[in-house]
Amino acid sequence: MQHKDRVLSAKEQRAVFKRLLAYTKPHIKTMTFAFVLLILATGADIVGPILVKIFIDDYLTPRVFEFRALVILATTYIVLHLSAVILNYVQLFTFQKVALKIIQQMRIDVFSKVQKLGLSFFDRTPAGGLVSRITNDSESIKELYVTVLATFVQNFIFLIGIFVAMFYLNAQLAFFCLFLLPILFLLMQMYRKFSSRFYADMSEKLSHLNAKLNESIQGMSIIQLFRQERRMRKEFKDINDQHQKAWMKSMKLDGLLLRPAVDFVSILALILILSFFGITSLNSPIEIGVLYAFVNYLDRFFEPVNQMMMRLSLFQQAIVSAGRVFKLLDHDELAPTQVGDHSAKVTKGEIEFKNVTFSYDGKTDVLKNISFKVNEGETLALVGHTGSGKSSIINILMRFYEVKEGEILIDGQPLQSFSEAELRNRLGLVLQDPFMYTGDIKSNIRLYHEHITDEHVEEAAKFVHAHSFIENLPNGYDTEVAERGSTLSSGQRQLLSFARTMAIQPKILILDEATASVDTETEEAIQIALEKMRKGRTTIAIAHRLSTIKDADHIIVLHQGEIVEQGNHEELLKQSGLYHKMYLLQQGVEKEVGIS
Structure with missing residues (x-):
């Protein structure tokens, strides 16, 4: 008997995400250390274009080449770049180490819960579906902690640093660039709304696949005895086709609302910046270094946005999978337990x-x-x-x-x-x-x-x-x-x-x-x-x-x-x-x- 999973509402998805974050509490000290490293690495990365801007506007354009100052500038740039590489490696490794510990604990929680459930639950639940929740769904959740959250946190802090640098260079233009955020937020919300339906369908079909596979292996002697191989292959193929169709729907959505849409917005932003500097140059001279820094920051701005959008599919898969796992963890059909504090003993056996x-x-x-x-x-x-x-x-x-x-x-x-x-x-x-x-x-x-x-x-x-x-x-x-x-x-x-x-x-x-x-x-x-x-x-x-x-x-x-x-x-x-x-x-x- 297969159970169809209900698509989670936006409110339920937020509740699931908060519950996932609750698993990070035992690791708060380690994660705080990783956050500090992340902020330092982001700061070191953000300062790079400003140093290049200083070199262009203060030294290259006026043709002033002070050896000592240029050595200090070049050394600072290299040190900051190497520091950013090292700090990013350490913080990413720390985040992923915590993520693996969290998913390890979650799998233990799910398996322990399954051991406590009453036989009435197993009477109605296919074994393959349970295996799918403990393995496939927990693997999707692992990607959330290992890949998605670390990328989102890193890129979010990086975006904040980019806007700080933009306001430092030109507050007026940076203010105009803020209007890009609602557009990107709208794209994310549209993607989450539609993808949640597709990924719920995909997870359900995968559970059905595992259930059919488990049933086939357990009953292989009967299948071969009664020559049911063709029927089982057809049933497996039908479920597999349904799973493939669900994947195709999600792939079409990814192809429309992920990178292509973000790239289109980035082109509009580049047109905005070049138009601004072009119009400004008609009335007053512009600093080439500032133009370079803005274009550089714009490119750096959309790269993390692209990364977040590309990982939004993994995020949505993880939320759907987590919803299924938490539904199992919250199941109250437990095996009968002792009532009262007095523990009776079997002595005679009557x-x-x-x-x-x-x-x-x-x-x-x-x-x-x-x-x-x-x-x-x-x-x-x-x-x-x-x-x-x-x-x-x-x-x-x-x-x-x-x-x-x-x-x-x-x-x-x-x-x-x-x-x-x-x-x-x-x-x-x-x-x-x-x-x-x-x-x-x-x-x-x-x-x-x-x-x-x-x-x-x-x-x-x-x-x-x-x-x-x-x-x-x-x-x-x-x-x-x-x-x-x-x-x-x-x-x-x-x-x-x-x-x-x-x-x-x-x-x-x-x-x-x-x-x-x-x-x-x-x-x-x-x-x-x-x-x-x-x-x-x-x-x-x-x-x-x-x-x-x-x-x-x-x-x-x-x-x-x-x-x-x-x-x-x-x-x-x-x-x-x-x-x-x-x-x-x-x-x-x-x-x-x-x-x-």
């Missing part, structure tokens, strides 16, 4: 649901008035057809989502009174499709818990009968795991997930179709391991194969989010209800394929 109703979207209830209790050390099995609400019970017990109505208790304490760390350390979850990280086997079992030693890792692997296959790998526990564990079989990944869970020694064990991806031979070994794992632990198991939960203390049968039957295996068979039908159906299938 679980109780009291009239729990839950909805993912706030409209359609997927669980309706669910109530049950699991005593310490007991095993509860959840069965039902696809979509009956089995996994939803697990999701809200793990507190991935908040319940709509009702209450969940662990050891008599409300679920929200437990800290996230307590729940994650005391509740062990094994999913049907376990996720493997890049790294070695050892790190995938330990998951970087410092208190879990190599000995504990090996003990956990032996406990779930994973040690034998790990030992047969090329480097044993140090064998590198490919992305998502693609080089391992589904059964091997499942065994590793069991070992990962047992390594933390949970008090409550939650199994979500834990044996669905395991072959019959491996399942037998896992059933033995599960029997050991369940001892002394409260267990909730979602089971597709009813034969695996015959010995459960209690079985709940769900249908369309409601409990329709409950009891142990024998009791449910005697009821001749939904469980009985499911059991007979599976028994028939197993006999048909020769499974005993």
Whole structure:
């Protein structure tokens, strides 16, 4: 599901820019130092044409060549030029160093925020779009700090210095030149108004590209299996064409309102200056040095204006990208957190649901008035057809989502009174499709818990009968795991997930179709391991194969989010209800394929 980003208003863009500037506060001392260097460098650069003017009017025109004075003048000019070069290098390096630190912090802020968001947010947001915000958008913001702001500040101070020098040379002409500023300001405002629309469209299309690319890579096996390459190429091409069209619109705007428009204004300004000196020369002599200095300053005036206009496109891209990033940072759909100061502890592992109703979207209830209790050390099995609400019970017990109505208790304490760390350390979850990280086997079992030693890792692997296959790998526990564990079989990944869970020694064990991806031979070994794992632990198991939960203390049968039957295996068979039908159906299938 793609979300279309709204074009920011002028007021919102100003707010975004102020927020970007707020990131500079921790670096205010360093930036003040860079500003001082910038002012000194600008002053040294501005004085150059005045020295040339003095040489022309005081020495060259009257043909007065005093060696000592000319040496001092030439030396001063060279020293000022070299000083300007050195100071500009240091201040630019300082500005960019600060800029990189700022963008580094911003990326950490965005990534940290993503880690805190609730699963409901990820249910509706494409992964590729999030990647685009963390990478592409932050890269655009980096250009703002590294290139745009430094250029704008440097050139703004330079323009002020040029006008000061112009007023020093000829106040009347400098005053006329001030009328150029409203024209340039109008050009900038027109550019910002139209470009904001184009860059918002470009950023959105880039997010769609990343989302489609991520989807294609993740589902490559399905794409190739069902020969969907042509369709995916067409969909990718369509989005890519839309992105290219958005770029073309921005390029046309850049070609019209950036350098060509500024060059036209600069020609008008040159005509103004030459006309002024031409008319003045009819009544009184003019100083050639002053004419040279004005023309030189005019050329220097429009060069920074051109630089700022050319970087205005980067500025607008950064504002649009920052708006998208801040929208993510301000998103309030956080993962559920502990309520109250009292942090409850899981001691026995008793679980109780009291009239729990839950909805993912706030409209359609997927669980309706669910109530049950699991005593310490007991095993509860959840069965039902696809979509009956089995996994939803697990999701809200793990507190991935908040319940709509009702209450969940662990050891008599409300679920929200437990800290996230307590729940994650005391509740062990094994999913049907376990996720493997890049790294070695050892790190995938330990998951970087410092208190879990190599000995504990090996003990956990032996406990779930994973040690034998790990030992047969090329480097044993140090064998590198490919992305998502693609080089391992589904059964091997499942065994590793069991070992990962047992390594933390949970008090409550939650199994979500834990044996669905395991072959019959491996399942037998896992059933033995599960029997050991369940001892002394409260267990909730979602089971597709009813034969695996015959010995459960209690079985709940769900249908369309409601409990329709409950009891142990024998009791449910005697009821001749939904469980009985499911059991007979599976028994028939197993006999048909020769499974005993």
